Amino acid sequence: MEAGSATAESRAEAAPRAARSPNDRRRGGKLLDLGLNVYALLALLYLLVPIAVIIVFSFNDPRGRFNFIWQEFSLDAWGDPFGVQGLGDALVKSLEIAAVSTVIATVLGTITALALVRYEFRGRAPINFFIFIPLATPEVVLGAALLSLFLNYAVGLGFGTIVIAHVMFTLSFVIVTVRSRLIGFDRSLEEAAQDLGATPWQTFRLVTLPLIMPGVVSAALLGFALSIDDFVITNFNSGSVVTFPIFIWGAARVAVPPQIYVVASMIFLFTLAMMLLTVWQQRRAERMAAVRPDEPAA
């Protein structure tokens, strides 16, 4: 980009009397620029207003069963976020399920992605397509199909079947995420390790894994987020287990206490804090990596 504008500038200097330089044309349309800025701002508002509504209404003191109309400011719900029967248990259950299924999906997905990118073998193209199909299948279909299996083998529904379902639908996301990190990976580092006498396992543990770790971590975070958020597939395979989304679904039909918005706000703020922390750490790591010892002093 800089190279481009430099050429344009030098040309403008070389021919100062040219009637209209290409750059002049671009300066026109200030209105268009302003329009774009305003439009982008409105789009951002559309994205953020519902979140603001959740946070604001978590401080509401609603009359009646639903939290639709602003009555008055109250800290009651924040003071006792788990005061609603079953809400805390449901949240804990969701966290447990997300933790277990994320670990399984991340391990399986990373191994699968490694095999797909690293080796030449027959049938890779159809396997890539097979991995893609669950991503193109609506959640209702995934949930209904899995329930058909469990019904036919008379498998009792509960924690185990939810974990199976969550690993199944997050696995493709994990594979795709890790695979994109593996493509473009510099294999000479592994070859160097092996030339220096490292066993394949040592090479994997000490060279490959640390290098692909950012991809593995983001895949795991994605899997965790998908798991904790899932209602549709879980609802088919949960039996009598109540996860956080299932609890909300039940509440949406009967009564929505402000505590639900309080817990949602807490999850939102926690996730935001984690994201900001990750970005900050990455920046710091990049700054440190930028100072290389072998660079000649300026």
Added chain:
Amino acid sequence: MAARIRKVGLPYLLLLPGLGWLLIFFAVPLGWMAFESLKSGTLEEGYLFSWEFSNYTNAISDYSEQLLRSFLYAGLATAAAFLIGYPLAYFIAFRGGRWRNALLLAVIAPFFVTYLIRTLSWQTILSDSGVLVDTLRTIGLVSDGGRLLDTTFAVVAGITYNFLPFMILPLYASLERIDHRMLEAGYDLYGRRRDVFLRVTLPLSMPGVVAGSLLTFIPAAGDFINAELLGTPNQFMIGNVIQSRYLEVADYPTAAALSFILMAFMLAIVLVWARVAGTEALLGTEGERR
């Protein structure tokens, strides 16, 4: 020899656990659902396998309304998400500057709030005595007895909102990758802004348009939560039917047949798109070893 077999077999061995999971818990269940979809009978007497293909034709004729509505709503929501998302993605990619990461964080922020709660928030916003309806009534955009909740508008708006980040992120990724020198070249050749956009920027961002529209359309067409929470049975989509046939009425053959019909439509759409966009862009396998 043994070493050779180990080397040839190694990739398959590594693939075994992951693919095995998908085979047992994704592919095999589809087989069971196919079996289920060809049964006949009633819940009381039990369902028996009988190659009952009429389940499919009956499902289509009984629920053609909900099927069509699903694709209509998903199409509308995808178009709306594109119209809202493209300018925003463009703004972040070309004007974002040092605020880029913060803006992207704002785009994915809705994902930090549980799906169902995001939808409940829309219930609050659109509710009959809410600020929005009051204001619109005062201006006269909504008649005195008019409502926003429980309308087609509410359902489509909810779907659009819930899947908007899926549209914006691929759009941003493809816009951000555009080499700015290409645009400079367009201007240097005396292209007007509109020409440069239509002939350079937009074609170069097509992979993002294709990926974004698929990522929005697929979950939107199968969705039933927005119709349930923001609409009435008049807005119910095919997902509502599958869910209630399966879990509430236990009419497994119909629900299974409808699931396959929905899935067939999805795969058809994906394959058509794949022709347009190329499978590599779709499967994300560019740059693999060949």
